[in-house]
Amino acid sequence: MPEHTDAASPAKKNHPRHLLVTLAVLAVFAGVGVAAYNALRPRGATAGFGQTNITDPAAAKALGDSLLTAHDTTVLVVVAHPDDLEFYAGGTAISLAKRNRVILLMGTSGEKGAGGWPGVATVRERLMLETARIAGYADVVFLRHPDQGLGQAAAYPGEVKAAYLKYKPTIVLSFDASDEAQGYRHVDHEAAGRTAAAVARQIGGVTLYLFSSSAPDVLVDYAPVAETKAKAFATVGNYRIVNPFYAYLVQPVLRLRNPPIGPSYGMRASFPSVGVSYGEVFRRVVEPPDPSTAPPAEQLPPTLENP
Numbered sequence: 359m360p361e362h363t364d365a366a367s368p369a370k371k372n373h374p375r376h377l378l379v380t381l382a383v384l385a386v387f388a389g390v391g392v393a394a395y396n397a398l399r400p401r402g403a404t405a406g407f408g409q410t411n412i413t414d415p416a417a418a419k420a421l422g423d424s425l426l427t428a429h430d431t432t433v434l435v436v437v438a439h440p441d442d443l444e445f446y447a448g449g450t451a452i453s454l455a456k457r458n459r460v461i462l463l464m465g466t467s468g469e470k471g472a473g474g475w476p477g478v479a480t481v482r483e484r485l486m487l488e489t490a491r492i493a494g495y496a497d498v499v500f501l502r503h504p505d506q507g508l509g510q511a512a513a514y515p516g517e518v519k520a521a522y523l524k525y526k527p528t529i530v531l532s533f534d535a536s537d538e539a540q541g542y543r544h545v546d547h548e549a550a551g552r553t554a555a556a557v558a559r560q561i562g563g564v565t566l567y568l569f570s571s572s573a574p575d576v577l578v579d580y581a582p583v584a585e586t587k588a589k590a591f592a593t594v595g596n597y598r599i600v601n602p603f604y605a606y607l608v609q610p611v612l613r614l615r616n617p618p619i620g621p622s623y624g625m626r627a628s629f630p631s632v633g634v635s636y637g638e639v640f641r642r643v644v645e646p647p648d649p650s651t652a653p654p655a656e657q658l659p660p661t662l663e664n665p
């Protein structure tokens with residue numbers, strides 16, 4: 359027995375190393391397998407980026423239905439990148455664009471996209487304008503601040519305020535900067551949402567509908583325009599083809615998915631209890647008209663109090 363133990367000891371010393379190598383190889387295979395599955399798996403009806411944290415879906419849907427009755431007004435969309443609106447609130451914007459003027463104020467042209475490939479900002483602007491035609495937006499204003507630098511752009515708050523004063527929106531769509539949803543966060547999204555909310559508070563007379571919120575209280579049913587939302591997102595999101603590695607290597611693989619981008623893509627909150635399977639959610643903030651922006655008393659028409 360002692361001889362047997364001595365003879366076996368070198369092999370026993372190698373044993374843990376073999377085990378570690380085997381585990382490492384298995385981990386690599388598992389990682390590659392998971393990545394391949396995620397890239398290739400079919401995107402089914404449950405692929406939407408949904409939120410379910412609405413405490414009273416019936417009340418939220420009533421607010422959403424009320425929003426969709428808006429007509430002959432201006433809706434200003436304060437976003438950071440081409441594709442922000444289409445992902446989070448494209449269904450709502452497309453629905454509103456049927457009877458209102460929807461204007462996008464685009465903080466950056468997203469030149470960090472597609473790995474920062476040269477010329478990507480120009481491509482994104484072109485695709486954004488193409489998307490605007492599909493979606494029915496009235497206009498897109500490009501401010502062209504640095505991607506990932508919107509919060510540091512000194513001119514940005516003044517430009518947002520100028521847009522409020524010029525277009526006189528009664529409805530503003532933007533990111534929820536004060537209570538952003540868990541998951542994807544971006545400094546430019548925060549800057550856009552924070553600025554949109556600050557200017558709305560300053561000017562008044564505006565109702566904010568804030569998306570990417572962790573405390574939504576509005577549910578918009580966009581089922582009638584779900585196909586258009588998918589088409590809009592597929593168009594605005596197609597900028598990666600500017601990078602040849604993506605165009606010739608990645609995209610052909612992604613095309614194996616069925617469908618690549620369908621009506622379930624992007625924000626899709628489902629609330630079966632109120633009959634909504636294609637919903638977008640918002641936190642509503644009503645900014646009442648600010649008395650300080652009303653005309654001074656001497657310019658008011660005569661009244662009993664002001665003869």
Ligand SMILES: [Zn+2]
Pocket residue numbers: 438439441442544547
């Ligand atoms: Zn973005």
